[in-house]
Amino acid sequence: MPVTHARIAPSCYLLESRVLDVLKAIATQFQIGGVIISITPLGEGNVNETYQVTCQENIFQDQILQEQLLRRYVMQRINTAVFPRPELVMANINVLANHVASHPLDKDWVMPTAIPIRNSDQTWLEREGQFWRMLTFVENAQTLQTIGSTQEAQQVGRALGVFHHLVSDIPTDALADTLPGFHVTPGYFQTFQNGLAEALATPNAPISQELETCLKFVDQRAGRIDVLEAALARGELQSRPIHGDPKVNNVMLCSTSGCALAMIDLDTVKPGLVHYDIGDCCRSGCNRQGEESEDINAVFFDLGLCQAILEGYLSAAKGTLNNHDFDYIYDAIHLITFELGLRFLTDHLAGNVYFKVNRPDHNLHRAQVQFKLVESIEQQESSIRSIVERLRP
Ligand code: GN1
Numbered sequence: 001m002p003v004t005h006a007r008i009a010p011s012c013y014l015l016e017s018r019v020l021d022v023l024k025a026i027a028t029q030f031q032i033g034g035v036i037i038s039i040t041p042l043g044e045g046n047v048n049e050t051y052q053v054t055c056q057e058n059i060f061q062d063q064i065l066q067e068q069l070l071r072r073y074v075m076q077r078i079n080t081a082v083f084p085r086p087e088l089v090m091a092n093i094n095v096l097a098n099h100v101a102s103h104p105l106d107k108d109w110v111m112p113t114a115i116p117i118r119n120s121d122q123t124w125l126e127r128e129g130q131f132w133r134m135l136t137f138v139e140n141a142q143t144l145q146t147i148g149s150t151q152e153a154q155q156v157g158r159a160l161g162v163f164h165h166l167v168s169d170i171p172t173d174a175l176a177d178t179l180p181g182f183h184v185t186p187g188y189f190q191t192f193q194n195g196l197a198e199a200l201a202t203p204n205a206p207i208s209q210e211l212e213t214c215l216k217f218v219d220q221r222a223g224r225i226d227v228l229e230a231a232l233a234r235g236e237l238q239s240r241p242i243h244g245d246p247k248v249n250n251v252m253l254c255s256t257s258g259c260a261l262a263m264i265d266l267d268t269v270k271p272g273l274v275h276y277d278i279g280d281c282c283r284s285g286c287n288r289q290g291e292e293s294e295d296i297n298a299v300f301f302d303l304g305l306c307q308a309i310l311e312g313y314l315s316a317a318k319g320t321l322n323n324h325d326f327d328y329i330y331d332a333i334h335l336i337t338f339e340l341g342l343r344f345l346t347d348h349l350a351g352n353v354y355f356k357v358n359r360p361d362h363n364l365h366r367a368q369v370q371f372k373l374v375e376s377i378e379q380q381e382s383s384i385r386s387i388v389e390r391l392r393p
């Protein structure tokens, strides 16, 4: 029996016992230790379905119970509408695991790895057309939904820097392109235009004032959408291994020290521009109100957090950026924020088929939040550029 997967965040519903039974049956197919004692929804992802699986292992000596070990795992159903080739996603995660195994990791840095299914080295399970995987759980760590202090901002930036440094010597041809067109803004713009034409062709399609404002906003910025791709085509920027989704809640901070110790959500690790990552990390980290802010007018881009994120990043990326790379940091922050707004808006026009939503205008609202952030970035362009200049070696 397939698990139902309405496009709502898993944390919004309690697991029915029927669903739990199915999840348990799936989890036991993987090489996990002990007896499953609970499965609960985990995280805030917009794409995959994520669960925490907790197992208990009883350690006996001379038939006397010595210890009860609790082990946690992360089980996910990969959204195949977004990742049509999940086996490539898993292949990339394995490339990362092998790379890390042959490289000394920074002290206290953890790379989540995939757990194979029983009696096999395959790291995913296909069941009734759905793809499942089990990952190691990063213990003694937490994620933030939004950044509250410059110390946290430094750590979020440092996490991305450590990650980039770590993967910088993986040859790009060793990584599959799991999501062609990901972060290629001109492609998203084309999809948006097609979606808009289709929506406008529908007789009597209602266009709210909010939608009309968003459409105008996009139209006014159409001229700069190829800034990164054009620099790539001119050879000023190069494709390198990237994380692809370094938003704040994909960084794990040690619960004791507050130091970054892992980057999770490795689905979008693939060749790309490090600028997509730097831009996305600042986009997400410098918005104190968060992506889901109810109050759009309260949204702004925080310069102090931006400086701290970039400082943290550069302290750990260890010279992976050259002069041209610095030239495009402002553009990256601006473009990736605009791009996410455009992606939300496109999904709204398409009827919410990509990002999980919990109300019909959810993606429109998310687009408005990102566009408000874009405006704030534009208003502070010279200050952001000055921060980048001060950090240029
Ligand atoms: C999606 O699923 P999640 O939350 O990790 C999206 C990112 C967006 C993000 C915005 C594969 O990530 O690109 O930045 O939502 N992932 C994909 O919250 O499209």
Ligand code: MG
Pocket: 045, 047, 245, 265, 267, 268
């Ligand atoms: Mg993701």
